[in-house]
Amino acid sequence: xxxxxLHIGAGELxxxxxxxxxxxxxxxxxxxxxNWENIGDPIAKGEQVPDWMKEIVAEAVREDTSYAYxxxxxxxxxxxxxxxxxxxxxxxxxxADDVIFFNGLGDAISKVFGFLKPTARVIxxxxxxxxxxxxxxxxxxxxxxxxxxDPNHLWxxxxxxxxxxxxxxxAVAGILVINPxxxxxxxxxxxxxxxxxxxxxxxxxxxxxxxxxxxxxxxxTVSAPLCTVIGDKVPAICMRGISKEMxxxxxxCGWIEVYNRHRDPMFATYVQSILNAKMLEVCSTTLPQTxxxxxxxxxxxxxxxxxxxxxYERYSNIAYDILKNVKGLLVNRTNGAFYMSAVFEEGxxxxxxxxxxxxxxxxxxxxxxxxxxxxxxxKRFVYYLLASTGICVVPLSSFATDLQGxxxxxxxxxxxxxxxxxxxxxxxxxxxxxxxxxxxxxxx
Numbered sequence: 001x002x003x004x005x006l007h008i009g010a011g012e013l014x015x016x017x018x019x020x021x022x023x024x025x026x027x028x029x030x031x032x033x034x035n036w037e038n039i040g041d042p043i044a045k046g047e048q049v050p051d052w053m054k055e056i057v058a059e060a061v062r063e064d065t066s067y068a069y070x071x072x073x074x075x076x077x078x079x080x081x082x083x084x085x086x087x088x089x090x091x092x093x094x095x096a097d098d099v100i101f102f103n104g105l106g107d108a109i110s111k112v113f114g115f116l117k118p119t120a121r122v123i124x125x126x127x128x129x130x131x132x133x134x135x136x137x138x139x140x141x142x143x144x145x146x147x148x149x150d151p152n153h154l155w156x157x158x159x160x161x162x163x164x165x166x167x168x169x170x171a172v173a174g175i176l177v178i179n180p181x182x183x184x185x186x187x188x189x190x191x192x193x194x195x196x197x198x199x200x201x202x203x204x205x206x207x208x209x210x211x212x213x214x215x216x217x218x219x220x221t222v223s224a225p226l227c228t229v230i231g232d233k234v235p236a237i238c239m240r241g242i243s244k245e246m247x248x249x250x251x252x253c254g255w256i257e258v259y260n261r262h263r264d265p266m267f268a269t270y271v272q273s274i275l276n277a278k279m280l281e282v283c284s285t286t287l288p289q290t291x292x293x294x295x296x297x298x299x300x301x302x303x304x305x306x307x308x309x310x311x312y313e314r315y316s317n318i319a320y321d322i323l324k325n326v327k328g329l330l331v332n333r334t335n336g337a338f339y340m341s342a343v344f345e346e347g348x349x350x351x352x353x354x355x356x357x358x359x360x361x362x363x364x365x366x367x368x369x370x371x372x373x374x375x376x377x378x379k380r381f382v383y384y385l386l387a388s389t390g391i392c393v394v395p396l397s398s399f400a401t402d403l404q405g406x407x408x409x410x411x412x413x414x415x416x417x418x419x420x421x422x423x424x425x426x427x428x429x430x431x432x433x434x435x436x437x438x439x440x441x442x443x444x
Contacts, residue, residue, distance in 0.1 A: 023369065023383065024392045030362045033390045035421060037408045040182070040338065042247040046413030047308070052300050053246070060290045070286040072279045074101030074255065078289040081296075082240070082255060091228035092259045100275060101284040104252035105212055105241050106131055112208060112237060112256070113139045115273045120173040121145045122208060123165050125157065127341060127399035127407075129182045132210065136176070137400075144400050145169060151330050151343050151403070155186035159195050166203050174206040175199070180213040180223050180336025183399050183407040185316070187217050187336035190224035197226075200234045206267055207236040212244055212254070213337040215305065218313035221335040227259065235260045235267040242288060244337070245305065246295065253288035312338050315410040315418055322422040326429050334410060341396055343405040349377035352436045355388035355428055362387050378404040381432055389424050 024034045036044070043049070060066050073079060079096035087093050102108040113122065113135040124133050126146035137144040147165055148158040157177070166172050177196060179188045200207055209226040217223050226238050241254030261268050278284075295301060316334040323331045328345040351370075357363035366387040370380045379395040385406075386392050396405035408425070412418040 019398075020382070020386070020392060020394060024386060026365065027362055027387060027390075030365065031359055032362060032387065034386070035391050035412070035417075037412070037421065038392045038394045040244065040409055040411070041249050042244070042308075042338070042411055043249060045409070045411035047247060047411070049246075049248070050300065050304055052298060053295055053304075056291050056294045056298065057287070060287060060294070063290070066287045066290050068286060070101070070283045070289055072283050073097070073275065074099065074284060075286065075289040078292050079255075081293040082257065085296075086225075086227050086238075086257055089225050089228055091225075092230050092232065094227075094257055094259065098258045098261065099255055100258070100278060101253070101255045101289055102278070103254075103284050104243065105210070105239050105254035107252070107284075108239055108254050108256050109135050111274045111277050112239075115270065115277060116173070119171055121169065121171045122174040122176050123147050123162065123169075123172050124176040124400065125149050125178060125181070127183050127396055127401040127403065128176075129178055129210070130399060132176055132178070133400035145172060146400055147175075149181070149184060149186065151184075151332065151341075155181060155184040155332055155341070156188060156192055157196065159192075159199070162196070162199060166199065166205070172203075172205065174208060176208045176210070177226070178210040179226075180217055182210075182213070182337055183339050183394075183396070184332070184341045185334030185337050185339045186332070187221040187223045189222070190229055193224045193226065193229045197229055197231065197234055201231075205234075206264075207234060208239070209236060210239045212239060212241050214240065215245055216309055216312070216338070217336040218309050219316065219333060219335045223336060227257070230259050232260060233263060235264050237271075242292065247308075248288065251288040252285060253292070312410055315412075315415075316340070318415075318419060319408075319410060319422050322419070322426050326426050328433060329405075329429060338410040339407055340410065341399075341405060341407045343396065343403050344378065344381075346404075348433060349381060349404055350436055351377065351380065353381070353384075353432050354435050355384040355432050357384075357387045376404065378406060381429075382406055384432065385425070385428055389428055391421055391425060391428075393425075 028034055079099040082099045083094045083096050109131050116139055118140055122136050123145045124136055133144045147162040149155045150158050230236055236259040238257040243249040258271050261271055319340050320333040328348045330343040334340045366383050369383055376397040378397050382393055382395045393406040393408045396403055
């Protein structure tokens, strides 16, 4: 084109969670039966929406107001409900004006990072959920600035690493926390969250906290909501939604809660700019906001959520027990959300390892995909695992980290199939690691 149309940060936008679907679909056409363990969509994996919830939605569909625009911030009834729920937790108090609805948290993330000054950086975790890290990097037209989540310490944030990044990078204006975490499944207790708040207060920073999985914890862990530890000095944005909890991912309904907005005039103006951008879109989808209070206050909702959490807890322990003794693999028990991240021992993977692939066309396709000089070793493993077994996971290196590993969901509905998937992964890892001994003894 006669004029360069590319945004400088366009190269930082990447979503391997869905990119690998293209590979899986290509292999499906060649006869591979794929188990999609890459995307966190409970409905796609067979979870059923209960009839009472469908009836609430059906009733709202018959109301003419469900077809109208909502106010730009969201329906007042939904915002008042959200504020009341937060206030019941204790800690910081908010009202409806502190709540803004979006078309899913992806929309919120785009606005929250997109309307920061390009030179202002938000330090994000590593590994980090790709939507956050890519949006932050794209707004700055640079690589994301990251702090370490330590796999040797339950995937908790490395507080010293956070402080060092802040100390030596004056461009850092805020800290992103994902609690419970995606992709690791870690749950941060109150003392960890308080420590991060204290760092922000000491360095005059703000916090972005993604709490989409806040009510989905187990194995005796409890996530400390940011509102209960933030106090009254540090400005913050908390992100929540219904896609994972109800679950209703297709609703595209999420919101932000703004804490301590008026503690800093610049932060208040920044939040107003996000709202102004939302005004240009008019509003977010009305129907999910309409039914939000009705569903969450239904007497069956706590039972529904409890049963789902109970299954995730059981599956988290099954997965951990299968993978924990695989030589060269580091895993932590998942305590929140429905993901597990596993890390390979440093240097364990190389570019000579393979898995057997019976279909010649499938094998040739994978060999072409992994032939590039810059392909990450864990991505190579993931491609071979997909082609050899049909199990589709996500390479951990795609989550803004140098660690080599993979992320998998706990969403497979049938327990027998779930067990078989993880046993297959465990056996495939052993076979993959040993394959370099067979094909290239000098490599070891």
